[in-house]
Amino acid sequence: MQQSVKQSSILRLAVPVPLRRLFDYLPPAGVDPSRLAPGQRFWVPFGGRKLVAVLVDVVSESSLTQLKPALEQIDREPLFDRRSREFLHWAADYYQAPVGEIYAAALPAALRKGRPADHWAEQWLQLTVEGKGLPESALARAPKQQALLQLLLQRGRQSRTQLKAQGHTGTIVRALQERGLVEWVAGPTVPPPLPAAEPAPPPELNQEQQQVLAAIGTDSFSATLLEGTTGSGKTEVYLRLMERVLTQGRQALLLVPEIGLTPQTLRRIAARFPDRSIAALHSGLAEGERAQAWLSAAAGQADIVIGTRSAILTPLPRLGAVIVDEEHDGSFKQQDGVRYSARDLAVVLGRNAGVPVLLGTATPSLESLHNALSGRYQHLRIRQRAGNARPPQISLVPTLGQPLKEGFAPQVLRHIGDTLARGEQALVFINRRGFAPALACDDCGWLADCPHCSSKLTMHRRQRQLRCHHCDYRRPLVDSCPQCHSRSISALGGGTERSEELLARRFAGFPVIRIDRDTTSSKQALDNLLAPARDGKPCLLLGTQMLAKGHHLPRVTLVVIQDADGGLFSADFRAAERTGQLLEQVAGRAGRGDLPGRVLVQSRYPEHPLLQLLLEKGYGAFARQLLRDRAVAQLPPLRAMALVRAECEEPRWAEEFLQAAREYMQSLAPPSPELQYLGPVPALLERKSGRFRFYVQVTAEKRAQLQPLLAHLCQWAEGSRNRRLRWAVDMDAQELS
Ligand code: ADP
């Protein structure tokens, strides 16, 4: 008979490998069992490698017959508190992800690589139990000591640096120490300070803003969709909610989309809370800075945590509220690895912690709108723009049969000229970067394709390159056809670079600022590029969707949408929703200050009913119509949907794997009106980076029908070992590409 291992302490660890289970190890030699606590990291041997794993549990029996010892204990204090661990395990279950991978996704790179946390530690002064029990009136005869005590009561622990900055001397600290009221402990350093904008007095809230704040409690869980027009003062509402949470001595978490975390946003928040500790978690930080910010959040030291998607996985022991800005943004869904939605997890986290969750946007995702309309979320609205700003006037410009100049109708160019001449700013939105999305031979019809993807190469004229926007393949621009050697080749269609050339020539006296991924390699670059626009001088901004968000430019009075048609005819059922959001957001850049705004939307199909609805009735009515359409088509959010994806250099293998996966699932749960299967079908981008991609789509009336099925599928798929095939389960998939 096989013997299982019994021992007083066995470590049950989450190891970052793509297997959906935990792994048992013996404690490293010489480790005191009383110092073991879930949430600590360990170095462990794994298949000839050395990995950083997180302790989930200490048990006394393992089903294995032989256990290896872990190599080394990294942390003395746990990095993840209990609530955070439970949350991560919940997420791993829900998204069918390996637990080890979700812990790895939660950790910043430096800690993932095993750097010790005390590298970023310093000394902190905190109240002892006796200190916390003192009445307010204590120490009335020693005012300096009382002041320090008050500070610690209100703000929690203070670092040596902070104490010094506020004039609390060592003598005062020692006096309190001798009374047994305070003690020094090691803790993470404060996050690097943020540059703040000029502090300005907060505006007086208008009635709608006040009503919103009144409707959001702070003492229990609630989920609220705040649907507020662009420029209606949602950010002001977030700031007030944060303030309330901070005065309760709790932490506020603000999630923003990838392009939303601009220096401008950070400055605005830093200016409002100058004496608070703010941790910004974003990819622009150096590894060490990011670890430091993360540790201060996880230790409960940072009062405000602002971050993109992965910030939702950070432990926040004093959490008081979660705010998701631009909740509709696609960047909240992770598209590889653990495919979680930070927006959806925000609601789960809020429920676990018993705190309010606020999802704000001008253009709700259909998921959140459905939750709000069905009463699952509280639905609050702000209809007025804040301050003196009025809604912009929107008109359609038909382009079929018009003498277009590089894609612009004559009257549109005239409007741009007039705007600049009046000393105001214009913004032109173009949804493609580069010079042209395709290059073709006029004689034989050759098209420049990506050798690795099923897509065309985009021409980048200034760099004299052809580039693939899916896999980043690059090759030099050709000036003759590689097939027939004709010298007559044409750039088809237009992108930001092409429009920039035309507009810079046409409006030579004014700065033309192009904002897209090619001109803004760093966050700072975007900020610098926008500086002239913020100064309020007449200028012309043109760019991709990077321009749609986060920027408050009060002197932009004209917005031009060069082509509204792209998303109206896509095979992706979410394309119309995304187009509507984008158009409304871009349009919302017009007239955010005292000057009235105007929006010109070019379209080949101005009669298209969805476009008409969007422009006449606004995004709200448009989105409600889309929801009705989704109900008829039995699509999310009215049904739950997951994709089982597979990709392989050999397309047949991916298809066969998925066919078998579908049959396996059907053997467990046959198709029925409640549960439907589709596929395997090729992804919208069928080939990417040399691999062919397919998926099987499973839709169900309820999530509960999907979960156990997918869990079984993962067990089944882990058993099939074709090393060249990659597979994944994408719960609540957002992209069919
Ligand atoms: P949103 O986040 O909805 O786009 P913001 O909060 O950025 O809107 O507000 C837009 C502008 O209006 C900002 O300049 C902001 O300072 C200002 N603002 C917000 N609330 C008020 C108010 N109650 N009174 C006056 N101005 C306000």
Ligand code: ZN
């Ligand atoms: Zn040719």
Ligand code: ZN
């Ligand atoms: Zn490619």
